[in-house]
Amino acid sequence: MVTASRPLRADAARNREKLLTAATELFAERGLDVPMEHIARRAEVSIGTLYKHFPTRDDFVASIFPQRLAALEVIGEKALAEPDPWQALAGYLEDLYAMQSEDRGLNDVLTRELPNAPQVVAACHRGAGHAGILIDRALEAGVLRADYSIADLATLTRAMAQVIRDSPGEWRRFLSIYVEGLRA
Amino acid sequence: MVTASRPLRADAARNREKLLTAATELFAERGLDVPMEHIARRAEVSIGTLYKHFPTRDDFVASIFPQRLAALEVIGEKALAEPDPWQALAGYLEDLYAMQSEDRGLNDVLTRELPNAPQVVAACHRGAGHAGILIDRALEAGVLRADYSIADLATLTRAMAQVIRDSPGEWRRFLSIYVEGLRA
DNA sequence: ACAAAACTTGAGGGCACCCTCGACTTAACG
DNA sequence: CGTTAAGTCGAGGGTGCCCTCAAGTTTTGT
Known part of the structure; x- marks a missing residue:
């Protein structure tokens, strides 16, 4: 506009x-x-x-985070470039949450509903697009739990948000356990 | 007293x-x-x-939750009675979070520091005792990831608290994935 | 039945945050 | 420069929650 x-x-x-x-x-x-x-x-x-x-507060959010969320695209591309579908997905998650762990605001953004900041929602959707592809690839390759879906990733993201908040030193370990559970 | x-x-x-x-x-x-x-x-x-x-608010908390946390003992005992160490641990987690998912206050109690309600802290410690035994058993049996510890359970509990809060329908699924990741 | 002690009440002061609006200031344009 | 539209300022009103305390009420023991 x-x-x-x-x-x-x-x-x-x-x-x-x-x-x-x-x-x-x-x-x-x-x-x-x-x-x-x-x-x-x-x-x-x-x-x-x-x-x-x-x-409104959301005017700030809408002005600040779409840019920042562009980094999602970058890590998405990076992951798509990785030939091994399992490594691609695991690496993506690692990068995603590393990013989240460095910015408390971003952590909040990915956790909350933001009905008044549609630009932000859109940016998240774009990010989710990459993730969806990574999941599909891993499914086709048969390396990922067959019933896994993008919705599970949303749940995971909120869980990780919490872990990052109150034990910033532990999130990698927590994630690695969860990721183990993802293998087909 | x-x-x-x-x-x-x-x-x-x-x-x-x-x-x-x-x-x-x-x-x-x-x-x-x-x-x-x-x-x-x-x-x-x-x-x-x-x-x-x-x-103070904590006077309420201290008067209400120690009782409620006694239920932790019950599910702890139940789990200790289960002969298979893996089943025991997995069942314990399931029961624990089922309990947590039915009481928003309990969910908060297990997530926060409550320095002014020592009775509650004590009750939690007692609960953690059972969990520790279950973990040790599973470790000895070699069915649990060798580096797992009670500290990981604290992290998991906070993560589950979050999942329960914003997607009450998904916590079992989330837990089951995590638990898969726990196998040795 | 009465007095003293125990208890209850709710108005109101404090605080942190939200947001508005009329009076002032300043950049921009001729 | 001078005018004026654009922008800035901050006191202050609104809300929701915290907690206190002086005045009134009820229970208890005699």
């Missing part, structure tokens, strides 16, 4: 940038629920200005 | 009971974070009375 009405005034553009930077940092550090006031403070901007640019 | 100072006045004893009932119900339905006001309302008692009997 980019309905480029009138362009932003210089100071406004600057503030918008500062807000995005602050929100990006704070989401990553503290998750999606940081108080709006904190974002404004870190951006050195008043709370009123914050609401002028981003009337 | 039971430092039976003077016994409670009749009306006070009645109110205490009503509060416990209300809290038990609401914790199970909504989790440990229900507003205190809701508990008071359901108990048909004023908020002041609530605070007289249970000055």
Whole structure:
């Protein structure tokens, strides 16, 4: 869309940038629920200005995460390039959750429903596309539990979100056990 | 302990009971974070009375959950009675999470740190004792992944808590995959 | 039946977060 | 420059939850 009405005034553009930077940092550090006031403070901007640019929290989310979720595509491509279907899937999961473990906000995004940030939902769907292919390949190769589906991956993602949150040192181990259970 | 100072006045004893009932119900339905006001309302008692009997949320937790956690002992005993070490462990996990899935408050209790409810912590430790024995048995029998430990069970429990919360229909399936991954 | 002790009540103060809006400031354009 | 539309500011009102305490009520023991 980019309905480029009138362009932003210089100071406004600057503030918008500062807000995005602050929100990006704070989401990553503290998750999606940081108080709006904190974002404004870190951006050195008043709370009123914050609401002028981003009337709802989801406006922040929608402005920040689609970009970040593009990394999903990258790890998806990487996995698709791997010839061994099992290695491809296992590697994908490892990369996916490594990414999730480094950004608390991303962790939240992948866990929650975000009905007001359709761009984010779309980006997730795109990511899921790759995952679906990887699963199909592994199924065809007969290396993956025959009843596995993309829905199981959603469940796993939420479980991993929790594990990452309260034992960031353990997620690889937990994942490796689960992945063992996935073999045909 | 039971430092039976003077016994409670009749009306006070009645109110205490009503509060416990209300809290038990609401914790199970909504989790440990229900507003205190809701508990008071359901108990048909004023908020002041609530605070007289249970000055902190953890006083409720400490009064309610040790009993409930006694069920852990029961399923522990049941599992210990099972001759096959693998079946014993797998059955234990199934029973444990079935229990957890029926009580949102219990789910919270098993997920959180509760430094102010030592009775609850103690009850959990007792439960963990059984689990430890089941794990040792399975290890000795060589049917369980050699590096498995009780710490992994704590991680699993938090993961299951999450799965139970947002996909109550899927936890058995998720668990069964994980358990597959546990085999030696 | 009465007084003292025990208990109950709910208005209200505190806090953290949400968000709005009218008064002020400043960039942009002639 | 001067005008004005665009943008900024932050005090303050709203909400939901926490918890307290002075005034009123009920139980208990005599």
